[in-house]
Amino acid sequence: MKCEACGQLATVHQTTLVEGQKRELHLCRPCAEERRLIQTNNELNLPAILQHVIGQHLGPEMDELARQRCPICGIRFMEFRAQGRLGCSNDYECFRIGLDSLLYRIHRSTRHTGKVPRQGVPTVVFEVALLRQRLRAAVEAEEYHEAARLRDLLRQREAGHESE
Amino acid sequence: MNLNNLTHTSGEWLRGSGPESDIVISSRIRLARNLAAFPFTNRASAFQKAEIEELLRDRIAKLDLSPNLGYVKMAGLSLLDRQLLVERQLISRELATAEGPRGVALGAQETLSVMVNEEDHLRLQVMRSGLTLDTAWSEINHIDDLLEARVSYAFSDEFGYLTACPTNVGTGMRASVMLHLPALEHSKHIDNVFRALQKLSLAVRGLYGEGSRASGHFYQISNQVTLGKSESQILSEIQDVVPQIIKYEREARQTWLSENRQGLQDKISRAYGTLFSATMMTSEETMELLSYVRLGVNLSLVEDLSIPTINELFIHTQPAHLQKLVGEPLDGEARNAARARYLRSRLRESGASPN
Numbered sequence: 290m291k292c293e294a295c296g297q298l299a300t301v302h303q304t305t306l307v308e309g310q311k312r313e314l315h316l317c318r319p320c321a322e323e324r325r326l327i328q329t330n331n332e333l334n335l336p337a338i339l340q341h342v343i344g345q346h347l348g349p350e351m352d353e354l355a356r357q358r359c360p361i362c363g364i365r366f367m368e369f370r371a372q373g374r375l376g377c378s379n380d381y382e383c384f385r386i387g388l389d390s391l392l393y394r395i396h397r398s399t400r401h402t403g404k405v406p407r408q409g410v411p412t413v414v415f416e417v418a419l420l421r422q423r424l425r426a427a428v429e430a431e432e433y434h435e436a437a438r439l440r441d442l443l444r445q446r447e448a449g450h451e452s453e
Numbered sequence: 454m455n456l457n458n459l460t461h462t463s464g465e466w467l468r469g470s471g472p473e474s475d476i477v478i479s480s481r482i483r484l485a486r487n488l489a490a491f492p493f494t495n496r497a498s499a500f501q502k503a504e505i506e507e508l509l510r511d512r513i514a515k516l517d518l519s520p521n522l523g524y525v526k527m528a529g530l531s532l533l534d535r536q537l538l539v540e541r542q543l544i545s546r547e548l549a550t551a552e553g554p555r556g557v558a559l560g561a562q563e564t565l566s567v568m569v570n571e572e573d574h575l576r577l578q579v580m581r582s583g584l585t586l587d588t589a590w591s592e593i594n595h596i597d598d599l600l601e602a603r604v605s606y607a608f609s610d611e612f613g614y615l616t617a618c619p620t621n622v623g624t625g626m627r628a629s630v631m632l633h634l635p636a637l638e639h640s641k642h643i644d645n646v647f648r649a650l651q652k653l654s655l656a657v658r659g660l661y662g663e664g665s666r667a668s669g670h671f672y673q674i675s676n677q678v679t680l681g682k683s684e685s686q687i688l689s690e691i692q693d694v695v696p697q698i699i700k701y702e703r704e705a706r707q708t709w710l711s712e713n714r715q716g717l718q719d720k721i722s723r724a725y726g727t728l729f730s731a732t733m734m735t736s737e738e739t740m741e742l743l744s745y746v747r748l749g750v751n752l753s754l755v756e757d758l759s760i761p762t763i764n765e766l767f768i769h770t771q772p773a774h775l776q777k778l779v780g781e782p783l784d785g786e787a788r789n790a791a792r793a794r795y796l797r798s799r800l801r802e803s804g805a806s807p808n
Contacts, residue, residue, distance in 0.1 A: 374496075375493060378607035381615055395678075396679065397678065401609075401623045402681060405608075407601065421491075
């Protein structure tokens with residue numbers, strides 16, 4: 290069936306009853322989005338941008354990068370590419386090569402110049418993340434004594450930034 | 454927190470006051486923040502999300518704010534109540550429909566909302582009536598400072614506030630103003646405005662954000678870039694351009710008046726007459742007609758209605774609001790009939806009398 294607006298293949302079908310009369314509407318996805326019959330999830334279409342950027346700027350390095358996995362959250366760069374969402378804050382470090390060109394394309398910059406938390410915690414970010422990773426490993430290995438110690442350490446880290 | 458109370462009011466952003474409020478409906482700033490110690494929401498287990506929610510809920514409750522924020526868990530809300538919060542722009546569609554532990558902390562005035570476990574662990578939002586980005590920024594910056602003292606944010610010197618989506622990294626800030634631009638749309642000059650905004654890396658969206666069309670001639674203008682510019686730079690880029698758009702819209706209104714006063718008057722009167730007497734109304738048509746009546750009030754072509762009343766009708770005729778007001782779930786046709794009934798009675802109550 291063809292889209293009533295543009296003639297492409299219709300994939301969205303709507304039936305409405307107006308004054309007892311059945312009315313059918315057949316549209317392709319873009320036309321349906323335009324009419325707000327269905328939602329566009331991601332206006333920027335990040336996966337598409339990502340595919341483009343990576344293909345364009347990285348070429349041969351791509352294979353290696355795509356296979357790379359974040360040791361903290363376990364996400365692969367490929368998965369990020371497909372979903373458009375990173376898994377944890379460590380990914381910014383871990384996938385740096387892939388992200389730099391992407392960030393530049395989105396923002397025309399790769400360097401933050403805005404607000405900085407007064408606490409000034411940049412190094413703690415990764416330290417805490419690493420602690421969590423070790424905690425998970427300890428639990429998996431059933432080393433509960435070590436796990437308890439790491440858990441307390443983590444709690445201290447978190448509490449260290451509280452004013453109370 | 455009782456959501457039923459919300460149904461009978463229209464919220465701060467529809468108050469119809471503040472600078473330039475004939476054209477600027479509201480100003481909004483949103484900050485995305487994450488906790489350093491947890492994976493981002495999309496990668497967190499249900500258990501971790503529960504931990505995040507508990508921790509943030511506790512920290513938010515301890516903020517030194519008066520009155521304090523009320524926390525609402527999504528799991529405890531019906532679909533209708535979630536939809537109500539979306540229509541009031543207090544939560545995103547994503548928060549309403551996502552899975553796992555998540556919720557929102559709301560201020561009594563509906564100017565502040567803090568979403569927990571949305572795409573990022575924290576989404577702070579401040580919304581105000583009229584062109585008031587500066588006020589909104591000082592309010593949200595203050596809340597952010599208070600929270601920052603109680604949790605450790607994911608932050609790096611190089612990339613700033615780290616977010617699940619690279620389009621938000623850096624300041625994590627999205628500032629937007631919602632404009633009512635019926636005359637620019639009528640004159641088709643709106644396309645020139647879009648092109649100019651695009652060159653400035655500013656995004657234009659419809660009333661309900663991403664992917665929504667500009668129904669009711671409402672347009673949201675927001676920054677696209679979050680990295681490499683400071684918050685004040687981003688805000689001033691928007692503040693520089695908005696007065697120009699306001700000026701274009703005012704000029705377009707005057708041109709419309711001088712070139713075709715009768716045609717414009719007729720369009721507005723027909724819109725008013727239809728709202729006043731139709732027996733079936735879709736949400737889309739209501740928005741369109743109310744938009745013309747709103748324009749009529751601003752041009753003194755309609756004299757017996759106030760902007761706050763019209764603004765309230767915009768929100769009360771949205772599907773979830775309408776069903777709450779009527780007190781029963783309604784589908785399709787029944788909803789359109791109820792909407793028309795509601796419009797007729799509200800317009801009569803407020804003393805309206807279309808010529």
